[in-house]
Structures are given as structure tokens and as C-alpha cells.
Amino acid sequence: MTGRADDGHGSPVGRGTSRDRWPDGGSAGGLLSGPGGDALREVASRVRVLFAGGKGGVGKTTVASALALAQARAGRRVLLVSTDPAHNLGHLWGRPMSDNPTRLTATAPGHAAAGGAGNDARGGHGGGAGCVDGVEIDPARTIDEHLRQVGDTLRRLMPERLSGEVARHLELARDAPGTHEAAVLERIADAVETGLAEYDLVVFDTAPSGHTARLMALPETMSAWTEGLLRRQERSARFGAALRGLTRDDDGAGELVGRRDPRAERDGEIRRVLLRRRTRFERLREVLTDPATTSFVLVLAAERLPVLETIELHEQLVKLGVDVGALVVNKRSPAGAGGLLDARRTREGEHLRTLDDALPGVPRTEADLLPDDVVGEAALARFAGLG
Numbered sequence: 001m002t003g004r005a006d007d008g009h010g011s012p013v014g015r016g017t018s019r020d021r022w023p024d025g026g027s028a029g030g031l032l033s034g035p036g037g038d039a040l041r042e043v044a045s046r047v048r049v050l051f052a053g054g055k056g057g058v059g060k061t062t063v064a065s066a067l068a069l070a071q072a073r074a075g076r077r078v079l080l081v082s083t084d085p086a087h088n089l090g091h092l093w094g095r096p097m098s099d100n101p102t103r104l105t106a107t108a109p110g111h112a113a114a115g116g117a118g119n120d121a122r123g124g125h126g127g128g129a130g131c132v133d134g135v136e137i138d139p140a141r142t143i144d145e146h147l148r149q150v151g152d153t154l155r156r157l158m159p160e161r162l163s164g165e166v167a168r169h170l171e172l173a174r175d176a177p178g179t180h181e182a183a184v185l186e187r188i189a190d191a192v193e194t195g196l197a198e199y200d201l202v203v204f205d206t207a208p209s210g211h212t213a214r215l216m217a218l219p220e221t222m223s224a225w226t227e228g229l230l231r232r233q234e235r236s237a238r239f240g241a242a243l244r245g246l247t248r249d250d251d252g253a254g255e256l257v258g259r260r261d262p263r264a265e266r267d268g269e270i271r272r273v274l275l276r277r278r279t280r281f282e283r284l285r286e287v288l289t290d291p292a293t294t295s296f297v298l299v300l301a302a303e304r305l306p307v308l309e310t311i312e313l314h315e316q317l318v319k320l321g322v323d324v325g326a327l328v329v330n331k332r333s334p335a336g337a338g339g340l341l342d343a344r345r346t347r348e349g350e351h352l353r354t355l356d357d358a359l360p361g362v363p364r365t366e367a368d369l370l371p372d373d374v375v376g377e378a379a380l381a382r383f384a385g386l387g
């Protein structure tokens with residue numbers, strides 16, 4: 001049984017997390033200035049790769065952008081990447097965006113001190129200029145580019161007469177199940193690499209949850225797949241070598257030296273391509289499953305289904321070895337607004353108790369439902385609770 005009383009403050013499940021300090025029925029304030037905000041800021045300033053995930057419409061883009069802005073104001077150089085095909089980063093920042101990084105905001109050197117949180121050793125631009133560069137991943141362009149490269153390689157390696165076959169194969173591949181996700185994953189791998197090399201932090205604004213969990217599992221799936229291909233490739237390379245061995249004299253090993261064997265060359269090239277992919281996905285997986293480098297922020301509404309789905313997504317991520325650093329309950333009905341909103345807030349409190357019971361160890365913060373959409377940098381800074 002759940003009573004109407006003690007919304008918010010009465011939850012006994014704080015267990016050392018930020019929610020102990022939840023004010024009695026108080027309003028959440030800005031994302032980073034309200035209760036639990038410190039824990040969220042700590043996660044954002046600690047890691048190099050941050051994912052915002054959750055259902056459509058809960059506020060992933062808004063939260064990802066707010067965290068990126070806060071980190072930029074703390075002096076870090078941030079790459080903000082949308083992987084959701086329903087992109088809305090450009091709308092939020094009021095800027096046309098593309099598959100290439102667009103500068104969304106920059107802070108002057110010295111501004112960082114006001115941001116307060118410049119305490120990340122690796123993000124150490126100590127008082128330097130922070131910025132947010134945004135990218136909206138375009139899977140169609142990625143697929144075109146990928147198929148062009150594969151086509152070039154295949155045409156180079158296959159006999160001329162098979163070029164029609166190659167073209168047909170590539171057209172089929174474009175619409176094959178998994179091509180789209182593979183392309184997005186490829187670009188996530190790119191963004192992680194670029195981010196680690198050229199930025200202090202990469203923030204991913206991801207697609208709704210199911211998709212995200214599959215995406216996080218893909219490096220492993222793809223590694224296994226590449227592994228299988230490599231083994232097959234190795235067997236056929238050995239088989240080919242054995243066949244060639246049969247057709248030459250016993251001491252003929254030296255004969256091949258200096259002579260180009262097109263088949264061996266092709267096998268070698270395919271092997272190198274597969275090995276590069278495997279190394280890449282293994283590296284991506286290492287980065288994503290290292291809690292010192294990567295964390296996930298789950299954004300949700302305080303409603304029954306979203307709470308249950310968040311608990312499920314948390315379980316999936318933990319199984320995959322991905323750290324979940326914080327929960328953000330967005331669009332919370334403000335306290336003391338009377339009537340309908342008060343009733344909603346009480347009901348939300350009940351759902352949040354379910355969340356607290358299931359995930360007692362994950363810091364949780366809240367952001368109030370605002371009268372307006374969050375559009376533009378000034379609105380974003382208010383939403384984030386930046387001074």
C-alpha cells in the first residue's frame with residue numbers, strides 16, 4: 001500500500017546516495033543545482049564518454065545538451081553527438097547541424113573558474129576555453145560511404161567479369177537487416193576515437209532505449225562475427241597454401257619469392273581488413289565498459305512504465321558491463337503548484353519509490369516540468385541550473 005503522504009522526502013532508501021538530502025516536497029531547481037545535482041556533475045566531470053539514454057520524449061537531448069554546456073563552462077572541450085535518427089539537437093541549439101562537427105558554443109579562457117567543476121585531471125584545461133561541438137550522425141551517408149569503400153576493395157580484388165555481381169551484392173547489403181545499426185555503431189566508434197583524441201568529453205544523445213542497449217552489445221556481437229570470419233579466412237588461407245604446396249616441387253618454397261601470388265595477396269588484404277575491424281570493436285568495448293572512462297545517464301519520466309523500463313535498461317547495461325552513473329527524473333511536476341500538479345506529484349512519488357527500491361545505489365536527480373520547451377543556450381543554462 002502506498003499512501004499520499006511523504007512524497008519525495010520520506011523514502012528510506014537513500015543509502016548514502018544524494019537522495020538522502022531530498023528536501024521535503026521542495027522543488028527540484030536546475031538539473032545540476034538541485035538535490036542530486038552534485039552527483040550528476042561529478043559523473044560528467046569524471047568520465048571521457050557519457051551516454052544519455054531513455055525513451056523518446058523524456059528529455060535525453062535536453063539533458064545531454066545541458067551536461068555538455070555545463071562541462072564546456074567548466075573549461076572542457078565537448079563533442080556532443082546525436083545517434084537518434086529523430087535528431088533534435090539542431091532544433092534545441094537553434095543551429096543547422098550535420099554529420100560534421102558544428103561549433104555550438106565556446107567559453108572564453110578564464111570563464112572556466114565560474115563553472116566551478118574543473119576538477120577532472122584528464123579534462124585539465126585548467127581555466128582554458130571550453131566548447132561544445134555538435135554532430136548529428138547520418139546513417140544513410142555512413143552506409144553510402146561504407147558501401148563505396150567495400151565496393152572499391154571488392155572490385156580491386158575480384159576478377160573484372162564479377163563486377164556486376166559485386167554491384168548487386170552491395171545493393172542488397174544496403175537494405176539488409178543490421179546495416180543501419182552497423183553504420184551507426186561504426187560512427188559511434190569514430191566519435192569515441194575522435195573524442196578521446198581531440199576532446200575532453202564526448203556526450204552521446206542516444207536513440208530510445210531498446211536500440212541503445214542493442215548498440216552497446218554490438219561490439220561484442222561484431223567481434224564474435226569478425227572472429228568467425230577470421231577463422232574461416234585462416235582455414236582457407238591454410239588450405240590454399242597447402243594446395244599450392246601440392247603443386248610445386250619439394251624445395252619449391254623459394255620459387256614463390258619475388259613472384260606475386262594474387263590469391264595470397266587478396267587473402268592477406270581481407271585478413272588485414274578484418275583484423276582492423278576486430279581491433280577497433282575490441283577497443284570500443286574496452287572504452288565503453290571502463291567505468292573510469294564511460295558512464296550512462298538514464299533519463300526518465302516519473303511514470304509507471306518508464307520506471308519499469310529504466311530498471312530493465314539498467315539491468316541490461318550492468319550485464320553488458322556498462323556503468324550507470326546517474327538517473328535523471330525529468331519533467332517532474334513542481335511542488336506546491338496545487339490541484340492537478342500536486343496530485344500528479346504525489347503519484348510520481350509512488351513510482352519513484354519503486355525506482356529507489358530497485359536501484360538504491362544509483363544517484364538520482366530531478367528536473368521540474370517547465371512551462372516552456374527548452375530551446376536555445378540561455379534556456380539550456382537555466383534548465384541546467386548554471387548561474
Ligand SMILES: Nc1ncnc2c1ncn2[C@@H]1O[C@H](COP(=O)(O)OP(=O)(O)O)[C@@H](O)[C@H]1O
Binds near residue numbers: 058
Ligand atoms: N523539464 C522540462 N520541462 C518542459 N519541457 C521539457 C523539459 N525537458 C525537456 N522538455 C521538452 O520536451 C521535449 C522533448 O525533449 P527532448 O530532450 O527532445 O527529448 P528526447 O531527446 O528524449 O526525445 C522538447 O520539446 C523539450 O524542450
Ligand SMILES: [Mg+2]
Binds near residue numbers: 205
Ligand atoms: Mg532526442
